[in-house]
Amino acid sequence: MRTEEFIHLEEEFGAKNYKPLDVVLTRGQGVWVWDVEGNRYLDCLSSYSAVNQGHCHPRIVAAMIEQAQRLTLVSRAFRNDQLGPFYQEICELTNSHMVLPMNSGAEAVESCIKAVRKWGYQVKGVPEGQAEIIVCENNFHGRTITIVGFSTEEQYRDGYAPFTPGFKVVPFGDVEAFERAITPNTVAFLVEPIQGEGGIIVPPEGYLRRVREICDEQRVVFITDEIQTGLGRTGKLLAEEHEGVVADLTLVGKALSGGLYPISAVLSNKEVLGVFQPGDHGSTYGGNPLACAVARVALQVLIEEKMIENAAALGPYFMRQLAAIKSPHVKEVRGKGLLIGVELHQEAGGARRFCQSLKAKGLLCKETHDNVIRFAPPLVVTQEEIDWAVERIADTLMEP
Ligand SMILES: *Cc1c(COP(=O)(O)O)cnc(C)c1O
Helix, strand or coil, X not given: CCHHHHHHHHHHHCCCCCCCCCCCEEEEEECEEEECCCCEEEECCHHXXXXXXXXXXXXXXXXXXXXXXXXXXXXXCCCCCCHHHHHHHHHHHHCCCEEEEEXXXXXXXXXXXXXXXXXXXXHHCCCCCCCEEEEECCCCCCCCHHHHHCCCCHHHHCXXXXXXXXXXXXXXXXXXXXXXXXXXXXXXXEECCCECCCCCECCCCCHHHHHHHHHHHHCCEEEEECCCCCCXXXXXXXXXXXXXXXXXXXXXXXHHHCCCCCCEEEEECHHHHCCCCCCCCCCCCCCCHHHHHHHHHHHXXXXXCCHHHHHHHHHHHHHHHHHCCCCCCEEXXXXXXXXXXXXXXXXXXXXXXXHHHHHHCCEECEEECCCEEEECCCCCCCHHHHHHHHHHHHHHHCCC
């Protein structure tokens, strides 16, 4: 079948909740992917940072096959020999004390919302039914009803009411607004260290540090959603490390499997996840041996193959090269590590047409928020590959 036929099938039978670029991919290796016509592209999206380790990383693939042939799912009704080692390894790596394994990012967010509410009632003494959680404008935490209920993006909410109550929205990066929003019933603050889907928005220096102090003073659980920023993307294992802070709860997902399997986790101190008793929460696939085996190797690969160091070294290089492009369309280049956004002026006519032009040159990128192009290649990218990309990005951004 050719490209048009695959597209036709998707359009004929699929829900239209995505509008993908018209490229049908069939194979991937490292930073490269190939379409069904045999064209090669450099992947500058990495599946929204789920493929930090590169496509089809051989060690992760081998671990997945090996585990798939041995044991895949027993449910949490029984124990399995991958879960404990996974817990220990991820806790040691992230200095956490307790883990809750789930599947998607949104489920990790939902799970932490349940945990902090229960903590609020049982430990902080908030009156039953009164718990408040503070979130940020322009946030992205997933797509469930509860989560889109506190989104400020009109399209994410439109048509889905009624929503879950108990959330308060404050501007991102504004410590004073956060402090003012706290009441005796506030149980938690949920924030992305860098807003990813919101357009690669980096908060002012010191923001997370001040938030940490305020959360300590006011007894508010500090939750960082590192589902996109975590696991090496910004040049640290967790983006919160850039400010030297440790959140009470940290959410990871996406790259936790290197793109091979849906797995997410809530990482916690003992106190918050400690509120869960048997039966309080669950997931059929959460913590299954296949997921755990894949995640264990995906984490090892990230560390042993020095991918975090590579992001720290090449991210600033990539950003400098992008900033040096003298295009009249570019308003700002920003980001951290290999999570980079190029914001275009309103008059440029939207980022999507540039993504289309980049595709024709062999680069796959995705616009976010109409006017921002995100550049987030797998963390195994080399300097030569970045130079190759920059040449094409410069050509594209110089087009009228
Ligand atoms: C992608 C993402 C999520 C949701 O993850 P899913 O696996 O798509 O449910 C949550 N938070 C952030 C910051 C994300 O980037």
